[in-house]
Amino acid sequence: xxxxxxxxxxxxxxxxxxxxxxxxxxxxxxxxxxxxxxxxxxxxxxxxxxxxxxxxxxxxxxxxxxxxxxxxxxxxxxxxxxxxxxxxxxxxxxxxxxxxxxxxxxxxxxxxxxxxxxxxxxxxxxxxxxxxxxxxxxxxxxxxxxxxxxxxxxxxxxxxxxxxxxxxxxxxxxxxxxxxxxxxxxxxxxxxxxxxxxxxxxxxxxxxxxxxxxxxxxxxxxxxxx
Numbered sequence: 001x002x003x004x005x006x007x008x009x010x011x012x013x014x015x016x017x018x019x020x021x022x023x024x025x026x027x028x029x030x031x032x033x034x035x036x037x038x039x040x041x042x043x044x045x046x047x048x049x050x051x052x053x054x055x056x057x058x059x060x061x062x063x064x065x066x067x068x069x070x071x072x073x074x075x076x077x078x079x080x081x082x083x084x085x086x087x088x089x090x091x092x093x094x095x096x097x098x099x100x101x102x103x104x105x106x107x108x109x110x111x112x113x114x115x116x117x118x119x120x121x122x123x124x125x126x127x128x129x130x131x132x133x134x135x136x137x138x139x140x141x142x143x144x145x146x147x148x149x150x151x152x153x154x155x156x157x158x159x160x161x162x163x164x165x166x167x168x169x170x171x172x173x174x175x176x177x178x179x180x181x182x183x184x185x186x187x188x189x190x191x192x193x194x195x196x197x198x199x200x201x202x203x204x205x206x207x208x209x210x211x212x213x214x215x216x217x218x219x220x221x222x223x224x225x226x
Contacts, residue, residue, distance in 0.1 A: 014066045018113060022066060025115045026058035029106035029122040033058075036126040037099050040133040054099055058107030058118075065111025146219035147190040150180070151211045157188055160210050168203045169194050185214070 014022075034054040038046050102125060109118035151157055165172040169192045176189035194203065200218070207216055 022062050022110045023059050025118055026062040026107050026110035029118050030055040030058040030103055032122045032126055033103050036129050040129050054103050057103040061104050061107025062111035144191050144193055147192050148217045149188045149211055150214040151186050153184050164206055168198050
C-alpha cells in the first residue's frame with residue numbers, strides 16, 4: 001500500500017511549482033473561508049480549533065488529490081490508509097458541516113490545478129454567506145426560550161401554569177417531565193415564546209408564587225437547547 005502511494009505514475013505528473021502553487025492557493029482559500037466562518041458566527045461563539053482546521057483542510061485535500069492523480073489503485077490505497085484514522089467530534093452547529101464541505105471543494109479545485117476557480121469559488125460563496133448573515137436569512141419570527149420549573153409532587157401543573165402561560169407567552173409546550181428528590185419533586189421543561197411586552201421578572205415572580213418558591217431557570221439564549 002505504501003509503495004503504491006510513494007510511486008506516483010500519473011499521466012500528468014505534478015511539478016514542484018504546481019505543487020507549491022496549489023498548496024498556497026488552497027491555504028489562501030482556507031483563510032478566506034475561516035475568516036468568513038468567524039465573522040458570520042455570533043461574537044464569542046465560534047471555535048478557534050475549528051477555524052484553524054478550516055485553514056488547513058483545503059491544503060490537506062489538495063495534497064491528497066495531487067498524490068492520487070489519475071491512479072485508481074493509489075486512490076484505493078489512500079482510502080485504506082485514511083480508514084485507519086478515527087475522527088471524533090462533539091455535535092455542533094449544523095452550519096459547520098457546510099464549511100467543511102466548502103473547504104473540501106476549494107481544496108479539490110486547487111488539487112486539480114484549477115487555482116482561479118478555487119479562489120473565485122471561495123470568494124463568491126463567502127460573499128453569499130455574509131449576505132445571508134446580514135439579512136438574518138431563516139431567522140425565527142419569535143425567540144424560543146427553555147423554561148425549567150421545579151414543583152412539589154402534589155401540584156397540578158396543568159391547571160396552575162397553563163393560564164399563566166396563556167397570559168405571558170405567544171406559545172408554549174411542555175417537552176419534558178422528570179422526578180427528583182426521591183419522587184417528592186417534579187421538574188417541568190417548557191419551550192416558550194414570551195411576548196415582547198412582558199416583564200421577565202414579573203413573569204418569574206408569578207411562577208415562584210405558584211411553585212412554592214422552588215427552583216426556576218429560564219434560558220435567555222435564543223433557540224438554545226440543553
